[in-house]
Amino acid sequence: MTTFNVFRYDPAIDKCPKMETFDVKNERGMTVLEGLFYILENLDPTLCFRSSCRAAICGSCAMHINGQYRLACRTQIEHLKSDTVTVRPIAHSEIIKDLVVDMTNFFANLEKIKPYIINEGPFPEREFLQSEGERKGLDHLIDCILCGCCYGACPSAGTDEDYLGPHALMKTLRFINDPRDKGGKERLAFVSSENGVFRCHTVFNCQEVCPKDLDPSSAIARLKMKAVWNTLKNLVS
Amino acid sequence: MLKHDVLIIGGGLAGLRAAIEAAKNNVDVAIVSKIHPVRSHSGAAQGGINAALANNENSKDDTPEKHAYDTTKGSDFLADQDAVELMTSLAPETIFETDHWGCPYSRTANGKIAQRPFGGAGYPRTCYAADKTGLYLLHTLWEQTVKHHIKVYEEWMVVDLIVQDKVCYGVMAIELRTNQLQPIAAKAVIFATGGAGRVYGRTSNALTSTGFGMALPYIAGVPLKDMEFIQFHPTAIIGKHILMTEGCRGEGGYLVNNKGERFMKNYVSEKIMELAPRDIVARSIQTEINEGRGIGGQQFVHLDIRHLGEQKIMERLPGIRDICMDFLGVDPIKEPIPILPAQHYTMGGVAANKNCETEVEGFYAAGECACVSVHGANRLGGNSLLETIVFGKIAGKYAGEYVKGIDLNTEHSSYKNFTNKMNGFMNRLYESTGNEDPYRIKKDLNDCLDENVGIFRTEEKMKKAVETVKQLKERYRKIRKVKKTSSFNQDVVWILELEGNLLAAETIAAGALARKESRGSHSRTDYAKRNDAEWMKHTLAYYTKEGPRLEYSPVAVTKFQPEERKY
Ligand SMILES: Cc1cc2nc3c(=O)[nH]c(=O)nc-3n(C[C@H](O)[C@H](O)[C@H](O)COP(=O)(O)OP(=O)(O)OC[C@H]3O[C@@H](n4cnc5c(N)ncnc54)[C@H](O)[C@@H]3O)c2cc1C
Ligand code: SF4
Ligand code: SF4
Ligand code: FES
Numbered sequence: 001m002t003t004f005n006v007f008r009y010d011p012a013i014d015k016c017p018k019m020e021t022f023d024v025k026n027e028r029g030m031t032v033l034e035g036l037f038y039i040l041e042n043l044d045p046t047l048c049f050r051s052s053c054r055a056a057i058c059g060s061c062a063m064h065i066n067g068q069y070r071l072a073c074r075t076q077i078e079h080l081k082s083d084t085v086t087v088r089p090i091a092h093s094e095i096i097k098d099l100v101v102d103m104t105n106f107f108a109n110l111e112k113i114k115p116y117i118i119n120e121g122p123f124p125e126r127e128f129l130q131s132e133g134e135r136k137g138l139d140h141l142i143d144c145i146l147c148g149c150c151y152g153a154c155p156s157a158g159t160d161e162d163y164l165g166p167h168a169l170m171k172t173l174r175f176i177n178d179p180r181d182k183g184g185k186e187r188l189a190f191v192s193s194e195n196g197v198f199r200c201h202t203v204f205n206c207q208e209v210c211p212k213d214l215d216p217s218s219a220i221a222r223l224k225m226k227a228v229w230n231t232l233k234n235l236v237s
Numbered sequence: 238m239l240k241h242d243v244l245i246i247g248g249g250l251a252g253l254r255a256a257i258e259a260a261k262n263n264v265d266v267a268i269v270s271k272i273h274p275v276r277s278h279s280g281a282a283q284g285g286i287n288a289a290l291a292n293n294e295n296s297k298d299d300t301p302e303k304h305a306y307d308t309t310k311g312s313d314f315l316a317d318q319d320a321v322e323l324m325t326s327l328a329p330e331t332i333f334e335t336d337h338w339g340c341p342y343s344r345t346a347n348g349k350i351a352q353r354p355f356g357g358a359g360y361p362r363t364c365y366a367a368d369k370t371g372l373y374l375l376h377t378l379w380e381q382t383v384k385h386h387i388k389v390y391e392e393w394m395v396v397d398l399i400v401q402d403k404v405c406y407g408v409m410a411i412e413l414r415t416n417q418l419q420p421i422a423a424k425a426v427i428f429a430t431g432g433a434g435r436v437y438g439r440t441s442n443a444l445t446s447t448g449f450g451m452a453l454p455y456i457a458g459v460p461l462k463d464m465e466f467i468q469f470h471p472t473a474i475i476g477k478h479i480l481m482t483e484g485c486r487g488e489g490g491y492l493v494n495n496k497g498e499r500f501m502k503n504y505v506s507e508k509i510m511e512l513a514p515r516d517i518v519a520r521s522i523q524t525e526i527n528e529g530r531g532i533g534g535q536q537f538v539h540l541d542i543r544h545l546g547e548q549k550i551m552e553r554l555p556g557i558r559d560i561c562m563d564f565l566g567v568d569p570i571k572e573p574i575p576i577l578p579a580q581h582y583t584m585g586g587v588a589a590n591k592n593c594e595t596e597v598e599g600f601y602a603a604g605e606c607a608c609v610s611v612h613g614a615n616r617l618g619g620n621s622l623l624e625t626i627v628f629g630k631i632a633g634k635y636a637g638e639y640v641k642g643i644d645l646n647t648e649h650s651s652y653k654n655f656t657n658k659m660n661g662f663m664n665r666l667y668e669s670t671g672n673e674d675p676y677r678i679k680k681d682l683n684d685c686l687d688e689n690v691g692i693f694r695t696e697e698k699m700k701k702a703v704e705t706v707k708q709l710k711e712r713y714r715k716i717r718k719v720k721k722t723s724s725f726n727q728d729v730v731w732i733l734e735l736e737g738n739l740l741a742a743e744t745i746a747a748g749a750l751a752r753k754e755s756r757g758s759h760s761r762t763d764y765a766k767r768n769d770a771e772w773m774k775h776t777l778a779y780y781t782k783e784g785p786r787l788e789y790s791p792v793a794v795t796k797f798q799p800e801e802r803k804y
Contacts (some may be wrong), residue, residue: 041676052443057280057369096725097723116338116380117337117338117380121337123333126349127342142376
């Protein structure tokens with residue numbers, strides 16, 4: 001048996017959140033997500049959490065588990081090396097119910113950076129030709145599953161909901177690095193604005209928690225360099 | 238009342254692609270999805286997407302026609318060849334489009350989209366982006382819907398399809414955040430709700446692929462086609478059944494039994510080996526296991542990619558390595574991967590023609606939930622992602638044109654009728670005096686299908702499945718009371734999905750029991766041969782309260798006459 005300490009809150013009835021305890025029959029290899037399903041199916045059908053792929057690829061199940069942001073489906077209970085599993089929702093977002101938070105702001109910030117190729121054509125008849133080096137420039141930047149772990153861990157996002165956030169800024173670099181994209185200047189100008197890269201204090205929380213081992217902080221650092229360089233160039237010309 | 242011209246249910250690849258296309262007609266388009274689009278199951282696709290681009294040195298002679306032939310042969314001649322030809326001929330342009338939109342495909346040395354060999358294909362034809370093709374395509378298409386400001390009802394679950402007198406008027410949906418049930422009126426509705434893998438317990442599919450999106454049109458009078466054809470993927474990891482892409486074998490991986498033998502040589506020619514089509518590889522693995530040649534006599538064999546070397550694995554199969562490390566604690570660079578076959582894909586689905594139209598006016602279906610019949614009795618790897626974007630686009634186009642001639646009357650009697658019907662259903666859940674546990678029913682259903690409608694099938698087992706599903710449906714009517722909550726009532730969601738599970742299951746079991754032959758994935762030990770004279774036809778399952786009524790329809794044959802399927 002493993003004890004699950006689960007954050008419970010229903011804003012419609014509860015005055016304040018509480019932690020609730022459940023005993024989960026733990027089988028070898030069981031993940032935290034499976035533990036939550038055990039609770040839903042056997043102990044309390046009103047428990048709320050998100051899930052879909054159960055394979056660490058859809059980004060649904062980001063939570064704060066035993067002191068760290070993780071994907072519940074990727075976290076095996078055994079690996080936590082503890083008799084209790086404490087689960088809370090990710091921070092900096094309004095709680096809808098229990099472990100389900102409102103990610104509207106997270107996605108709204110992403111949409112602000114124009115997260116699509118800016119290129120109105122004309123397009124080649126076939127694919128764009130892209131050298132291996134050009135394609136390598138996109139490595140890792142494209143692997144973000146938009147889970148929100150980094151956003152929950154980011155102190156700047158915590159103090160300012162208009163701060164674009166690690167996910168949106170890293171996505172910006174993904175487009176700037178793509179030779180198919182024509183929005184480079186516009187993008188740099190946008191992330192240099194008041195809610196962009198200069199709000200990041202390079203404290204690396206985002207990189208520490210990313211379940212896909214991505215490094216938004218250094219992507220942001222690279223963006224900062226580009227932004228500064230761009231400003232200098234504009235001053236000179 | 239909420240209303241739109243074209244309403245698309247599903248934010249996976251098929252739904253997103255449909256939305257982009259429909260919007261080109263200057264009509265009002267919206268997507269409804271029970272999860273945020275980027276969370277859709279399409280994002281889990283790994284290996285790649287097929288098109289005869291002839292980008293490799295050794296694929297210069299590849300053509301859409303050869304792609305069509307391979308697909309038809311792979312389907313064991315049950316696919317409709319006109320639909321197959323349409324798909325393979327549109328494949329190149331549809332994929333180039335996703336490249337123009339930014340999909341980060343891997344590249345050949347001369348900068349073209351990279352292609353890898355996949356099972357049952359004459360050439361390396363599977364375009365890939367490392368081993369995360371689905372994730373990248375899904376994000377790319379979602380980005381286009383953001384660009385075109387397409388409205389998405391995120392986390393809204395469609396719970397009924399409003400159809401009266403064979404005309405579709407919209408859907409009933411629950412906004413999960415508020416638990417509110419309401420109709421959304423539409424001139425045309427496109428279903429792109431994905432597969433039904435979770436009918437089985439051993440499946441590679443996401444928890445959200447329940448078949449509910451097939452069950453709703455089924456109840457509304459649209460038949461489900463060829464549901465007995467269920468693909469079992471040869472290589473899923475033991476325990477969690479997460480997929481190891483066919484790309485592992487495409488890149489050169491081996492399948493090995495307890496004697497260290499590459500056993501595929503005993504089943505197909507030495508030229509083909511591990512790259513035979515999925516139905517054949519899955520049966521071979523199952524035979525090895527059944528005959529005691531699983532590793533340590535257990536229920537699995539090894540997928541060995543060690544000889545590809547660290548560099549190639551890290552470059553082409555990094556996601557595979559992550560999955561092995563995360564879920565098995567095995568590093569495939571150093572150790573072989575323990576695998577077994579698992580349910581993977583529903584070839585059948587909502588019966589639709591090659592314009593994605595159905596028997597109900599104004600109702601379309603595309604993607605895995607549909608059966609326009611390009612996969613027939615067995616789908617080739619890489620053809621399903623292709624189907625989603627080609628037929629998503631086609632559905633969007635036809636629906637977008639159709640709505641221009643239609644008036645929407647929100648006073649129509651159907652909205653009230655269906656609201657009452659659904660409210661009645663919900664109240665019965667909230668006030669039930671039954672004592673059946675829905676999750677127990679789900680478990681029993683999964684066990685039943687795993688056991689009785691698996692890779693090898695017999696009359697006796699399938700009869701048992703049909704009987705058991707009937708009993709489970711009875712039990713479903715007596716489910717225990719559900720607690721009302723103010724938002725995100727997951728219990729309600731899973732109970733509704735379970736109805737979808739049950740209805741999909743009854744069509745799978747009934748179709749399988751009736752089909753007295755072996756074809757593609759449907760493999761009977763008592764009727765081991767394909768029987769074209771009697772069975773080269775599609776199964777159509779129509780809903781009745783007593784269980785599915787089966788009819789049959791002819792297969793479209795254009796260029797390729799049925800021949801023995803040998804590899
Ligand atoms: C692990 C894995 C790997 C794969 N790899 C490949 C591959 O390499 N190549 C290939 O060709 N194919 C592959 N496939 C198959 C392919 O990924 C799927 O067939 C395809 O992605 C299905 O896409 P779809 O758009 O039809 O449905 P999905 O992506 O499943 O999307 C369904 C959508 O419908 C929504 N929905 C469903 N029901 C409702 C409802 N009631 N109300 C509201 N919304 C609803 C969901 O929210 C979701 O957005 C793979 C499949 C798996 C399981
Ligand atoms: S490095 Fe920047 S983006 Fe990352 S957590 Fe710190 S402040 Fe936030
Ligand atoms: S960068 Fe990492 S932590 Fe942040 S959203 Fe993407 S995958 Fe999640
Ligand atoms: S359920 Fe998809 S990432 Fe955990």
